[in-house]
Amino acid sequence: MRRLAPSLLGLSLLCALALPAAMAAESGKTPSPKELLDHAKPEEWRSPDPQNIVVMQLPQGRVVIELAPDFTPRHAENIRTLVRGHYFDGLAIIRVQDNFVTQWGDPEDDDKGDKSKLRSLGKASKTLPPEYTRPIDDKLPWTALPDGDVYAPEVGFSEGFPVARDKTTGQEWLTHCYGAVGVARDVGPETGSGSSLYAIIGQAPRGLDRNLAVAGRVLQGMEFLSAFPRGTGALGFYEKPEQRTTIRSVTLLADMPAAQRPKLQVLRTDSPTFAALIEAKRNRHDDFYTVPAGKIDLCSINVPVRDAK
Structure with a gap:
């Protein structure tokens, strides 16, 4: 760029x-x-590069997500593999926690799910090294915000993404602002493959920064992700199958017919x-x-x- x-x-x-x-x-x-x-x-x-744009079609409308391969390259590539394998098609919105996140993925991956019915990841990796931070790269665009920050020595924007950095450690990372798309995981840091994703729908939970990989951000469609009924189970998970919203399809912009591509x-x-x-x-x-x-x-x-x- x-x-x-x-x-x-x-x-x-x-x-x-x-x-x-x-x-x-x-x-x-x-x-x-x-x-x-x-x-x-x-x-x-x-x-944006069509290879980095994910289009999720919900019954309510279209959600457009831009991946961030300069910050989380392994997760971006694994998500592309999952999308091209139609992994997300027919899965669901599984969790909506008020003032926090909307999460989607395989309902059987929940603690109460039947693991024998889990959808295959196909050619995608089941585990990935954590990509919570990356070395500061002076070749990437950087627009500093001089007003200060509670969570990092320096913050600003790079390629449209809100970013924090610490020059003493030489690291920078994507932040959990409204609309950020993160990679859900278990306790193990390598368990976040991108097969379950979440979008921040409330006040920015910046305490998650450097503890979860942020793989992208929502460009369009937050009005749909933020308007789902809140889950009544622990952490906002839906307790009954009928409460979930089925994902119609998830496609890479690069793989869509030219006439059907949203031009953003x-x-x-x-x-x-x-x-x-x-x-x-x-x-x-x-x-x-x-x-x-x-x-x-x-x-x-x-x-x-x-x-x-």
Whole structure:
């Protein structure tokens, strides 16, 4: 992915600050996200790699997930293998815990399930080495958030994903913000294969960071994942089969007929418009917001997604 050279990055940030300032000068108010996005240039949007896009079709609608192979490459590849083997087709939403997660996979993999009826993983691996962190890679795009963080020395965005890092250990990792897609596991760190996944649907449980692999994030469809009835069993698991929602299909975008592919674009998080969105949210001032917060936390920033024109 293209990175901006330091001199150009500095210029882009100046432009980012100048844009909301100029718009505010005209109206006396902080520009809205829509106003800022309407001024975004075409090159500030990226089209995700079809090999990294998973499309899950539910009865309620479509959920689109972008995998993060630069951070969890083994899990991304195993999930691709599972999807191409139609592993998830006909499985179910098995758990919805309020203010926490929606989880999907094989119902027989639950503690009360019949393990003799477990669906075969096909060519996918049953176990994988944990991918909770990765070495900091200066070749990856990085947009730092200077407001501080409770859970990490430094946070920011890379390739559209919220990321934390610690330069003293030389490690960085994906964070459990709203919409993050993680890999469920048992106690053993190698037991998370990607055959059971969860999406964060509540307040960001950042204490999970570096304890579970985050394999991607939801680009579209959170309105479906967050609206399921909450499970009544322990940890939000559904206690009766009729409570579960059946997954109609899960497909890689690369394997879908061109005419059926959702055409999405994601705002580049190393772009001037993204920087302007952060600044506008940090120092919002209008008829309703009379006291700007002056700061912003990592998980309160949503990376814009749009249908390609």
